[in-house]
Amino acid sequence: MTDSSTILHPIMLVGTGSDVGKSVLATALCRIFLQEGYRPAPFKAQNMALNSYATPDGLEIGRAQAVQAEACGVPCSTDMNPLLLKPNSEHTTQVVLNGRPIGNRSAYDYFRKEGRAELRTAVNAAFDRLSQLYNPIVMEGAGSVSEINLRDSDLVNMPMARHADADVILVADIDRGGVFASCYGSIMLQTPDDRKRIKGIIINKFRGDIRLFEEGRQMLEKICGVPVLGVVPVFNNIVIEEEDSVELERKAHSIAADKVNVAVVLLRHISNFTDFNTLERDERVNLFYTSNTADIEKADIIILPGTKATLDDLYELRRNGAAQAITRAHRNGTTIIGICGGYQMLGQTVKDPHAVEGSIPQLPGLGLLDTTTTMLPEKTTRQADFIFNGTPCKGYEIHQGTTTYSEGHPKAGQEADTIVCAKRCTGTYMHGFLDNPAVIEHFIAPLAKNRAAATHHTSIEEFKNRQYDLLADHVRKHVDIDKLIKIMHT
Incomplete structure (x- = not known):
């Protein structure tokens, strides 16, 4: 156990590129510092993700920072991720500042230098507030740290490290190949002052016998001039929420005869797919x-x-035939569940009179629920409790639009209930709906008869904490944590 009364420098993990494992390693460090007796907190100045989360005070941040806050054992706040970019298309994104949307921007408008001062001031202020409450701050960069064409407009990598006076650790993905060139290039492309701030390298996603890389490790330290603090192997037995949807298509979609087959429709703009992690782990379920x-x-x-x-x-669902396949399957006895945007689609009509989403003013829904949704500029973000089959449950809402009952329904014109049910069709705005055992049992148990034994439901909190501890153990074995903390002392 280290001396946790000591104030440590903030630590920032930056990458040789995107998807090198910065978020997972930051999560591991959050849990390790907690185990060491510190009071850590995560920070990412700017995150681009469709997976988001509602804070206890009803604001919106990236899901990755909410996960890291869980690993730290502290409530999440917008100061942990003051700037969130949620892509609407290939060219535009919704900008969420301090938990609230401030409008849509094109990539060109967002990344040009003009107007960056206000955003820089906001993210710096968020860090300053956070650093008054927690020690140490585990910071995360974004993408590649060596995008020199974006250096002047960058808010999240080295300019943020300079503001925080952070010690920087470069993370590289050896599984991609080119680890020597990517590490050397990432360091040498920095300004002389920023280069001095990089205090170490972590090689991530190693496969095979680590002893075979010992000579490579020494060579990397020699050419880069900084220590390699660890070589972390790939792991497959630890479940940490994924930040984006790049891996979803790789998940098997063969039908299993002895399980309940659950198909999640792979939408082009799918968000909060973490809603299905608990269901995916159920031994009775084959989810794809x-x-x-x-x-x-x-x-x-x-x-x-x-x-x-x-x-x-x-x-797109109507164009590619998936909408028709869903309604046919429903007629043939399949259960349909819609969450958030999926819930909106299950109704009679989706309207966008204010062009909140774009140029499509209205479309007919799938017609499986007696509801109508109207998109509104204001966004609903809140954590919420609800009752399902008499059991208290938890979830959170992040959506734009309001849903009311359609004409012909006994409550026509009234705002729809938290959960709307029709024959074999259920819709709700509640993210985390399927994290609740009572909800899972309602849908799975009737279909699981004579297929697989019922599973024991570990609470989602207990499961996640076990995974954070396993992740911390894995990283401790392969990263010199004592040396890392010594760097942060000096």
């Missing part, structure tokens, strides 16, 4: 992501997930 109409129709349960662009994805 697909947009293939044949696979959709073979499932026992079809889930329409959240989306950042309900109308655009609804249009």
Whole structure:
């Protein structure tokens, strides 16, 4: 155990590129510092992700920083991720500042130098507030640290490290190849002052016998002039939430005869796919992501997930035949569940009179629920409790639009209930809906008869804490934590 009364420098993990494992390693360090007796907190000045989370005070941050806050054992706040970018399309993104949307921007408008001072002031102020409450701050960069064409407009990498006076650790993905060139280039492309701030390297995603890389490690230290603090092997037995959806298509989508087959429709703008992690771990369930109409129709349960662009994805579902496959499957007895944007799609109509999402003013929904959704500029973000089959449950809402009952419904014109049910069809705005054992049992148990034994439901909190501890153990074995903390002392 280290002397946790000592104030440590902030530590920042930057990458040789995107998807090198910065977020997972930051999560590991958050848990390790907690175990060492410190009071750590995560910080990422700017995050680009469709996976987001509602803070206790009803504001929005990137899901990755909420996960890291869990690993730290502290409530999440917008100061941990003051700037969140949520792409609407390939060219535009919704900008969320301090938990609230401030408008949509094109990539060109966002990344040009003009107007950056206000955002820089905001993210620096968020860090300053956070650093008054926690020690140490575990910071995370974004993408590659060596994008020199963006240096003047950068808010999240080395300029943030300079403001925080952080010790910087470069993370490289050896599984991609080119680790020597990427590490050397990433360091040498920095300004002389920023180069001095980089205090170490962590090689991530190693496969095979680490002893075979010992000579390579020494060579890397020699050419880069900084120590290699660790070589972390790939792991497959620890479950940490993924930050983006790049891996979803790789998840198997073959039908399993002895399990309940759950198809999550793979939308182009899918968001908060972490809603299905608990269900995926259920031993009775075979969960897969697909947009293939044949696979959709073979499932026992079809889930329409959240989306950042309900109308655009609804249009695509109609164009590619998936909408028709879902309604056919429903007629043939399949259970349909819609969450957030997926819930909006299940109704009679989705309207966008204020062009909140784009140029599509209105589309017919799938018609499985007696509801109508109208998009509104204001966003709802809140954590919430709800009752399901008499059992208290928890979830959170992040959505734009309000949903009311349609004409012909006994409550026509009234705002729809938290959970709306029709025959074999359920819709809700509640993210985390399927993290609740009572909800899972309602949908899975009737279909699991004579297939697989019922599973014991570990609470989501207990499961996550076990994974954070396993991750910390894994990183401790392969990273010199004592040396890292010594760097942060000086």
